[in-house]
Each structure stands twice: as C-alpha cells, then as structure tokens.
Amino acid sequence: GAVVSQHPSWVICKSGTSVKIECRSLDFQATTMFWYRQFPKQSLMLMATSNEGSKATYEQGVEKDKFLINHASLTLSTLTVTSAHPEDSSFYICSAGLAGTGTGELFFGEGSRLTVL
Amino acid sequence: GENVEQHPSTLSVQEGDSAVIKCTYSDSASNYFPWYKQELGKRPQLIIDIRSNVGEKKDQRIAVTLNKTAKHFSLHITETQPEDSAVYFCAANTKGEKLTFGTGTRLTIIP
Numbered sequence: 001g002a003v004v005s006q007h008p009s010w011v012i013c014k015s016g017t018s019v020k021i022e023c024r025s026l027d028f029q030a031t032t033m034f035w036y037r038q039f040p041k042q043s044l045m046l047m048a049t050s051n052e053g054s055k056a057t058y059e060q061g062v063e064k065d066k067f068l069i070n071h072a073s074l075t076l077s078t079l080t081v082t083s084a085h086p087e088d089s090s091f092y093i094c095s096a097g098l099a100g101t102g103t104g105e106l107f108f109g110e111g112s113r114l115t116v117l
Numbered sequence: 118g119e120n121v122e123q124h125p126s127t128l129s130v131q132e133g134d135s136a137v138i139k140c141t142y143s144d145s146a147s148n149y150f151p152w153y154k155q156e157l158g159k160r161p162q163l164i165i166d167i168r169s170n171v172g173e174k175k176d177q178r179i180a181v182t183l184n185k186t187a188k189h190f191s192l193h194i195t196e197t198q199p200e201d202s203a204v205y206f207c208a209a210n211t212k213g214e215k216l217t218f219g220t221g222t223r224l225t226i227i228p
Binding site: 032034042043044045046049091093095097105106108109110111113 | 149151158159160161162163166206214215216217218219220221
C-alpha cells in the first residue's frame with residue numbers, strides 16, 4: 001500500500017520557538033494532504049487541508065498564522081507551529097490519499113509528538 | 118459540515134465474545150466510511166471500510182454494516198482476542214477525501 005512518512009516522530013521545544021514537521025508520501029503523489037491534531041484520549045481533529053501549489057484550507061478555529069502549512073511538491077507538506085506554547089503540545093498526524101483515484105482511502109503518517117516546555 | 122457520533126466511548130468484553138461499536142453521521146452526501154484502530158502513541162490503521170453502495174462488508178473476524186437511510190454504520194468484531202484491545206475510530210468522508218472522525222471507543226478485551 002501507499003506509505004506516508006512523518007518527521008520528526010517527537011520533538012521537545014521551548015515556549016516561543018517554532019517547530020517544523022514534515023509529511024512525505026514515499027511511493028505516490030499527493031495533491032492533497034491533511035493535518036490532524038490529537039490530544040490525549042481524544043479523537044483526531046482536522047486542522048487543515050494542504051493543497052499542492054496553493055494555499056492551505058484551515059478548519060474553523062485553527063489559526064492560519066500560527067500553524068503554517070506549505071505544500072511545495074506532490075510528495076511533501078510541512079506544518080510549522082510558530083511561537084509554540086505549552087497548550088500546543090499534542091500529537092500531530094498527517095494523511096494523504098491517492099490522487100485521482102477517488103477511493104477516499106487515506107494513509108497516515110507515523111505522527112509527531114510535540115512537547116512545548 | 119459533517120458530524121460523526123460514536124458509541125460507546127469504552128467497551129470491555131470477555132475474550133472470545135463479540136464487540137459492536139456504532140456510529141451515526143449527519144451528511145447524506147457522505148459515501149465512504151472507514152474504521153481505524155489506533156494503539157497508544159501510534160498512527161491510526163485502517164481495518165475495514167465500506168462505501169455507500171454496499172450494505173455490509175466482512176473481512177475474517179471484522180464486519181461493518183451500513184444503513185444509509187438511518188445514517189448509521191457499525192463495526193462488529195467476533196471471537197475477540199487480547200490483541201484487539203485498542204481505540205477504534207469511525208469516520209465519514211465529506212467533500213471527497215476529507216474525513217471527519219468519531220470520538221473513539223476504547224475497547225478492552227478481558228482474558
């Protein structure tokens with residue numbers, strides 16, 4: 001099946017710094033990728049839809065200036081958490097589908113656990 | 118937008134018994150309903166999915182049923198085993214590949 005890889009798998013940073021998380025589709029091209037956030041013992045909440053070559057679409061309540069998304073190629077999307085604060089500590093997961101197939105099936109990255117001190 | 122509700126939030130069953138998790142959705146345009154299993158600290162793993170043109174699908178001990186009229190779908194796990202213990206999420210698609218997830222069910226299999 002299709003493989004999606006995320007990096008880093010975990011990161012610890014100081015409050016006020018920025019952190020970049022990468023999401024790569026290893027064996028397929030993804031015109032669209034999705035970024036989710038998952039707090040402990042909660043469900044996956046969609047943050048934004050990353051579109052290759054254009055601006056990301058953010059869900060209601062998600063600050064686009066705080067969570068910068070760049071989808072510069074068909075295999076790479078990045079999420080940058082700017083001026084991170086302890087409340088941003090969470091598990092961030094990306095996903096991508098097989099472009100053009102219309103199957104609806106999504107493939108998830110391993111997730112990135114962010115801890116902000 | 119789509120709203121997906123999932124019940125129960127926790128479920129404990131004896132090993133060998135069956136487990137059933139139920140979800141409802143709100144958007145009649147949704148046509149893809151996957152179920153994911155997530156172990157602690159790991160990515161969600163697709164275990165089975167169903168599309169709106171099918172009422173039931175089975176894969177060994179796992180089955181999913183869909184009632185489009187009532188807008189609900191269910192996951193059935195038979196002959197449960199300890200390794201089935203995990204958190205299970207249902208989901209429904211909106212606008213193509215975008216998924217809305219249910220709140221999750223923590224399934225515990227009691228040996």
